[in-house]
Amino acid sequence: MENDRVTESGGDESGYLAERGWRSWAFTLDHKRIGVMYLLTTIVFFLLGGLFAMLLRLELLTPQTKYFSAHAYNVFFTLHGAMMIFLFIIPAIPSGLGNFFIPLHIGARDVAFPRLNLASYWVFVAGFLVVLASLVAPMDTGWTFYTPYSAKTGAAVATLSFGIFLIGMSSILTGLNFIVTVHKLRAPGMTWHRMPLFVWGMYATSIIQVVATPVVGVTFLLLAMERLLGMAFFDPAKGGDPVLFQHFFWFYSHPVVYVMILPAMGIVSEVIPVFSRKPIFGYKAIAYSSLAIAFIGFLVWGHHMFTSAMSPLANAIFSFLTFFVAVPTAVKVFNWIATLYRGSITFESPMLYALTFIFLFIIGGLTGPFLAALSTNVQLHDTYFVVAHFHYTMMGGTVMGFFAGLHYWFPKMTGRMPGEKLARAAWALIFVGFNVTFFTMFIVGVRGMPRRYAEYLPKFHQENVIATIGSFLLAAGVLLLFWNLWHSLRKGARASGNPWRALSLEWRTPSPPATENFHEIPEVTDWPYGYGKPKRTPA
Amino acid sequence: MAEGLAFGAASEQAARVDGVFVMIAVIGGFFFFLTQGLLIWFAVKYRRRRPDRDNETPQITGNHLLEFFWVLIPSIVVVAIFYYGWRVYADLSGPPEAATEVHVNGRQWLYEVRYPDGRTAVNEIRVPAGKTVKFLLSASDVIHGFSLPDFRVKMDMIPGRITTLTLHPERPGRFQIYCTVYCGTQHSNMLAELIVMAPEEYARWEAGEREGPAGAVEPPAARGERLAKSAGCLNCHAVEGPAKIGPNLKGLFGSKRPLEGAAEAVADEEYLRESIVDPGAKIARGYPNVMPTFKTTLTPEDVSALVEWLKKLK
Ligand code: HEM
Ligand SMILES: [Cu+2]
Numbered sequence: 001m002e003n004d005r006v007t008e009s010g011g012d013e014s015g016y017l018a019e020r021g022w023r024s025w026a027f028t029l030d031h032k033r034i035g036v037m038y039l040l041t042t043i044v045f046f047l048l049g050g051l052f053a054m055l056l057r058l059e060l061l062t063p064q065t066k067y068f069s070a071h072a073y074n075v076f077f078t079l080h081g082a083m084m085i086f087l088f089i090i091p092a093i094p095s096g097l098g099n100f101f102i103p104l105h106i107g108a109r110d111v112a113f114p115r116l117n118l119a120s121y122w123v124f125v126a127g128f129l130v131v132l133a134s135l136v137a138p139m140d141t142g143w144t145f146y147t148p149y150s151a152k153t154g155a156a157v158a159t160l161s162f163g164i165f166l167i168g169m170s171s172i173l174t175g176l177n178f179i180v181t182v183h184k185l186r187a188p189g190m191t192w193h194r195m196p197l198f199v200w201g202m203y204a205t206s207i208i209q210v211v212a213t214p215v216v217g218v219t220f221l222l223l224a225m226e227r228l229l230g231m232a233f234f235d236p237a238k239g240g241d242p243v244l245f246q247h248f249f250w251f252y253s254h255p256v257v258y259v260m261i262l263p264a265m266g267i268v269s270e271v272i273p274v275f276s277r278k279p280i281f282g283y284k285a286i287a288y289s290s291l292a293i294a295f296i297g298f299l300v301w302g303h304h305m306f307t308s309a310m311s312p313l314a315n316a317i318f319s320f321l322t323f324f325v326a327v328p329t330a331v332k333v334f335n336w337i338a339t340l341y342r343g344s345i346t347f348e349s350p351m352l353y354a355l356t357f358i359f360l361f362i363i364g365g366l367t368g369p370f371l372a373a374l375s376t377n378v379q380l381h382d383t384y385f386v387v388a389h390f391h392y393t394m395m396g397g398t399v400m401g402f403f404a405g406l407h408y409w410f411p412k413m414t415g416r417m418p419g420e421k422l423a424r425a426a427w428a429l430i431f432v433g434f435n436v437t438f439f440t441m442f443i444v445g446v447r448g449m450p451r452r453y454a455e456y457l458p459k460f461h462q463e464n465v466i467a468t469i470g471s472f473l474l475a476a477g478v479l480l481l482f483w484n485l486w487h488s489l490r491k492g493a494r495a496s497g498n499p500w501r502a503l504s505l506e507w508r509t510p511s512p513p514a515t516e517n518f519h520e521i522p523e524v525t526d527w528p529y530g531y532g533k534p535k536r537t538p539a
Numbered sequence: 540m541a542e543g544l545a546f547g548a549a550s551e552q553a554a555r556v557d558g559v560f561v562m563i564a565v566i567g568g569f570f571f572f573l574t575q576g577l578l579i580w581f582a583v584k585y586r587r588r589r590p591d592r593d594n595e596t597p598q599i600t601g602n603h604l605l606e607f608f609w610v611l612i613p614s615i616v617v618v619a620i621f622y623y624g625w626r627v628y629a630d631l632s633g634p635p636e637a638a639t640e641v642h643v644n645g646r647q648w649l650y651e652v653r654y655p656d657g658r659t660a661v662n663e664i665r666v667p668a669g670k671t672v673k674f675l676l677s678a679s680d681v682i683h684g685f686s687l688p689d690f691r692v693k694m695d696m697i698p699g700r701i702t703t704l705t706l707h708p709e710r711p712g713r714f715q716i717y718c719t720v721y722c723g724t725q726h727s728n729m730l731a732e733l734i735v736m737a738p739e740e741y742a743r744w745e746a747g748e749r750e751g752p753a754g755a756v757e758p759p760a761a762r763g764e765r766l767a768k769s770a771g772c773l774n775c776h777a778v779e780g781p782a783k784i785g786p787n788l789k790g791l792f793g794s795k796r797p798l799e800g801a802a803e804a805v806a807d808e809e810y811l812r813e814s815i816v817d818p819g820a821k822i823a824r825g826y827p828n829v830m831p832t833f834k835t836t837l838t839p840e841d842v843s844a845l846v847e848w849l850k851k852l853k
Contacts (some may be wrong), residue, residue, distance in 0.1 A: 070783075071724045081794045148698060149681040149722060175790070207653035236699025242682060243697060276585070282601045291822050307695050308685070311704040312632060316625050323617035330587070333574060338605075340581035344596050352557045354584060364576050366567040371618070373563060373624025375631065379691040382684055425575070447836070448688030450719045453727035532596040 007492065014415065015512035027092035029114035030515055034121050035100030036413065038412035039406075041094055041125070043482070046399075050475060052080035057435065060213075060464045065454050069397070073454035074140040081143035082160075083103075086167050087302060088397055090256060092211070095124070095174050097405050098202045098411060102178055104506035105196045107524060108186025109516045112180040120173035127166030134159035138279045140269035142238035142452060144186035147234035147245040153434075154253045157162075158227045159317040168213045175209030178202055187505070189524035195530045196284050196504045197286050201266025204290035208262075216252035219245065252302035258297045260394055262290055264401025265332055271404050272336050274502045275351035276343030279529040282335040296325045306377050315374055322372040329365060333358060349423035353400050356431060361395025362387060367442065382452075385445025387443050391438045403430075410485065410496030415512045419492060422484035429477030436470025504528035542807050549689035550709050550736075555627050556691035559636055583671035631692070631705070632741035638673035638705060639666065643716065645676070647829060648725035649771030651836045657743075659836045661770040662731040674704045679831070684719030685735060691789040693719055708735040712729030724784055763848025766841055770833065778852060785830060786823050793852045797824040811846045 016032045025033055055076050061070050068076070079189030082259060099117065103110055109440050111117050134156040141157065143151045182203050186195070211343070222233045223245070234245045265286075273280045280286065302310060303317030313499075336358055345351070367389045370376045410418045444463035449456055456464065498507035509518055548554045641664060644651040651811075652660040666672045676685050678696035685704060686693035693853075694704040718729035725784075736744060767773055775784040792811065797805050799822040802811055811818055815837070818830035833842070 051838075070727065074721075074726070140724070146682060146721070152681065155721065236697075242699070247648065276596070279598060279600045280595045282606055283597060285606055296742060307693050309695060309700065312629060315628070318623050319625060323621045324614075326617050327610060327613050331610060334609045337577050337581065338599075338602075340578070340585060342597055342599070343581070343585045344587045344592065345582060345585050347582075347662070355578065358578055359575060362571065366571055369563050369620050370560065370565060372617075373559055373620055374628035375559050375624050375691075376563065378628065379556055379688070379695055380559070381693065382686070383688075448686075448715070448717070450684075450686065450717045450727075452721045454725045457730075466668060524779075529600075532598040 001269050002502055003074050008466050013508060016130050017051060017415070017512050024267070027118070028141055029110070029118055029237045031099050031103050031111045031114065031117060032413075032513065032517075033258075035096055035098070035120055037164055038091060038099060038124070039096035041128075041231050042088050045083050045128075047478075049088055049480070050478060051081035052076045053114060054471065054475055056470040061455065064457045065462055065465075068337040070454040071124070071140060074142075074452070075138040075296050076297050077452060078139045078142050079483055082131075082139070082164075084394075085143055085256075085260075087131070087449050089260045090171060090242050090393060091124065091167075091174075091404065093267070093398070094178075094259065095120075097172075098178065098205075098263060099174070099269070099401075101409065102202055103185065103511065104412075104509070105199050105504060106182065106185060106190050106515055107505050107518065108181060108185035109518070109521070112184055113177050113513065116173055116177055117278060120170040120177070123166055123173070124170035124349040127163045127168075127170060130163030131160060132163075134163060139493075145220075145223065145245075147223065147226075147242045148236070150223060151235055158224040161224050164221050168217050172213045175206035175213075177207040177292040179210065180184055182206075187521050187524055188290060190522075193284070193287075194524055194527045195287075197269035197280065197290075198263070200287040201262045201264075201265055201269070201290050202295040205262045207291075208259050208294050212252045212255040212259075212298070215248060216256075219248040219252065222248075224503070239424070243305070244254040246305050246308060247301070249305045251298075253275050254301040254304065255294070255297040256295055257390075257393075260398050260476050261401075262293065262438075264357065264405075264508045265290070266327055267401045267405040267408070268331075268336060268357050270502075270504065271350045271354040271408050272339050273529045273531060274408075274500050274512050275354070275462060276340050276345045277531045278339050278341075279531050280296050280335070281338035281341075282331070282451035283374050283529065285331050285436050289311060289331050293325060296321065296328070300325060301495050303377070306374060307381055308450040309437060318421070319372055319374050323369070326365070326368060326372070333362060333365070334411040342481070348407075349420060349427065350500070352424065353404035353407060355425070357397055357400040359406060360392055360434065362401060363439075364392030368393065374442060380445060382450055384441045384449045384451055388438045388445055389440035391441070398436060406485065408500070409506075410465070410488070411499050412506055412513070414492075415495055416488050416492030417492075417495050417499060419488045421482050422480060422487070426477045426481035426484060430475050431474070431477075433477055435471030437467050437474055441472065502528075543721065547689070548691065548712055549712065552631050552707055553689065553691040555631070559624050562623060564618065565614060567792065584817065589853050594604075629634070638671040640673050640675055642675045642677070642683060643685065643696070645678040645685065645722075645729075646831045647680050647723050648774050649831070650685075650716070650729075650731045661735060661836050662835075663769050664716070665734045665736055665744060666706075666778055667738045667802040668708055668735050669738060671707045674706070676702045676704060681722050682720045683722050683729065684717070686717045687714060687717040688717070689714045695720055705746075708733070711735050711737050741792050751835050759844040759847040760851050761848075763844040763846070766845055767848060770837065770841075772845075775830065785826055789852050790847060791852065794811070796821075798822060799824050808850075811849050813843055815842050815845060837841060 016030055025037060030035065059065060059073050065073065137154060137156040139157065139160050140153060141155065141156045182199060225231045226233055226235065232240040234240045234242050236242060269280060269286055300318060300322045302314060303322045308313050369391060370380060371386065407418050407423060441462050444460050449460045495511045497510050505522055508522055577614060642653040644684050650662050652664050670756055676694055676696045678698045680698065683696040685696050685851050690706055692706065694702050696702065712735055713823055714733040714735065716731040716733055718726060718788050722729065739797065776788045777783045779790050791806050798804055804821055814834060816834040818832060819828055822828050
């Protein structure tokens with residue numbers, strides 16, 4: 001768009017959005033613009049991944065394959081899983097909302113390394129393009145790429161692994177950038193214990209990204225070397241070990257589920273106090289439990305492998321440690337609920353999604369012990385029970401947290417309010433559709449239906465029909481949600497600097513913020529949750 | 540209650556796993572109602588009733604005693620659940636005395652079964668009730684899963700290793716076996732059955748295995764058709780409708796077959812036999828070379844029966 005349009009519209013567009021033209025975006029060093037680019041990109045991947053989910057559900061309407069071939073189904077669940085994980089849920093909150101709000105939250109003008117930040121965005125896009133190139137021979141391995149299947153299949157495994165390698169690199173760079181930013185760029189008076197909990201969650205996340213992601217990079221490199229150069233790491237015929245791959249893979253991918261959930265927990269910790277106008281309950285417990293989860297998360301990867309013939313002792317140790325991730329997680333849930341106690345609660349869309357996060361995450365969390373306990377794990381592993389469990393935590397948890405964050409920060413990012421009526425209608429569809437879809441999967445999983453099945457026995461038919469109906473409601477809700485935000489972007493009511501009357505620093509700048517965030521770096525004298533009276537920092 | 544929500548457990552072992560399941564469900568159910576109840580109750584009770592009264596909330600930033608208990612109680616609960624989950628698992632994987640061993644090999648996309656006395660079968664495992672069976676599991680191409688939900692157990696089949704799974708089937712019946720580790724295109728059709736027989740019946744079957752069902756002499760083509768289903772041929776070959784992984788079998792006999800390279804062959808009896816025992820020898824053009832050999836799993840009589848059946852598929 002032309003540059004002069006802006007001035008004509010009489011200050012219509014202001015702040016960091018004022019400059020127009022694609023160059024002002026593609027080469028920007030502003031963390032807010034980079035955050036917005038990440039958000040838009042990852043939302044596109046979310047919708048694409050969702051489209052594949054709908055194709056899966058469509059096919060599962062009938063026991064026999066009907067609309068697609070079995071191979072096509074296998075490609076769809078691989079693309080659905082891989083896109084949702086690597087292209088949406090890992091980057092969306094950290095790189096999107098994190099980029100935008102960490103500097104604002106700690107009172108900085110930008111992240112520590114703005115150029116690196118831009119570079120990691122473009123590395124991410126390059127990774128996506130490589131992933132796209134792999135579609136010449138689409139992957140049918142599942143997002144877990146287990147060897148030896150992944151070493152044998154005719155698909156473009158090496159290409160896809162390289163794409164994911166790049167995406168992982170972008171994730172490491174972002175994590176590094178955030179760690180340094182949090183250490184070095186906090187505003188005067190912003191002590192560690194005055195940092196918003198979103199920043200704490202992001203800090204713990206960044207540590208995991210920096211420590212764990214190189215492992216998956218190396219794993220995919222080894223896999224590519226095995227395929228391209230015939231080297232034997234995982235092929236038993238040549239003396240390799242196929243289970244070794246699983247150890248490598250889960251050593252990364254287990255901690256990464258916390259990369260997916262911790263940022264969302266951070267968002268919920270921001271939203272709950274604002275809309276109950278109460279100080280957060282147990283600030284330090286929430287902050288440190290993020291670190292505890294990040295740490296314990298590194299020790300439990302073996303719980304994905306209880307049926308891979310590890311020693312019974314190893315199984316027992318992994319099972320024991322797994323249960324201990326539950327404790328800091330439970331503490332957070334209790335703290336959020338306690339924050340509501342004697343609050344003055346309102347139910348605008350961010351709060352609705354945050355409460356939905358807690359509701360669904362409790363179900364995801366309480367179904368975890370079935371999978372952590374050895375004997376029931378062996379029963380349920382690789383069945384639809386697992387599919388239900390991780391959708392409750394990842395979609396019911398993280399995605400709801402993401403939606404809460406999108407609505408909460410929408411006024412800050414765009415200068416407009418999200419439309420409430422449609423936001424609530426979308427919420428209702430999502431809530432009902434979600435539970436119909438995924439609760440049903442617990443049942444069919446307990447009855448023994450394995451996951452990744454293009455065809456299933458007729459006795460599972462009824463559940464699958466119900467789940468598919470639910471998924472269409474859910475999809476309608478998600479489309480309505482994004483349509484509403486899109487509409488609000490252009491027609492929404494103007495937002496003031498602080499429409500929710502929150503206390504954290506990002507609300508002390510105009511909406512949308514100016515390019516360098518603050519006209520004057522604020523001096524911080526209190527923690528961000530001083531609702532009620534009298535004001536004070538927590539003991 | 541064989542097909543309810545928690546469908547019938549097929550052994551005492553399975554019933555013990557169900558015990559752990561129910562215990563977790565009860566504890567989980569308690570915390571479910573507690574947390575969701577408080578969440579909803581607080582949200583309703585403390586909703587803002589008067590728009591202007593919003594900041595009059597108490598400054599509650601924590602409560603050390605409360606927080607101590609809600610760390611302590613979940614910790615105790617998870618240790619208890621861990622303990623019972625592990626106990627039952629350890630009991631079930633302990634060394635069984637006097638187990639019958641059955642070797643099961645997984646390959647894309649069927650199970651090859653070998654009994655200690657050398658008998659073989661495909662996709663069908665027969666064992667007597669009341670005796671412990673120990674499965675020795677292997678795989679010849681990729682990882683497969685060997686899952687018996689009625690017994691609440693599963694174990695991966697890993698190339699280059701032998702893994703084991705023990706079972707104590709108590710009542711006769713037919714039980715579904717699923718492959719649970721994704722293994723390629725026909726993964727969801729990699730199914731088999733565990734047939735638990737009353738001991739006398741098992742003995743009779745063991746003695747007269749070669750005569751076909753009910754000891755009657757079965758016409759070869761009928762026997763071939765039965766084998767085509769049970770041996771897994773139809774997982775990859777269609778008879779009606781569009782081709783699956785391999786060529787369609789209908790009208791195959793006597794037709795000219797284009798092969799990889801420029802060659803051609805006529806599908807006579809010898810071609811059919813060779814395609815079953817040595818599938819890599821002549822590869823049909825346009826299809827991947829993925830068919831396993833049935834040399835060790837089907838007897839020559841079985842193969843002839845299959846050929847007779849194929850000849851009838853006009
Ligand atoms: C409209 C919402 C969604 C529906 C209806 C849906 C449905 C499904 C279905 C049917 C499967 C295949 C299960 C199988 O065959 O094993 C699946 C797998 C999966 N889904 Fe979703 N899903 C949805 C959203 C999500 C979201 C938001 C995420 C993560 C952010 C996600 C992550 C995954 C993963 C990781 C897998 C495993 C893929 C694999 O087995 O390789 N899904 N989903
Ligand atoms: Cu398999």
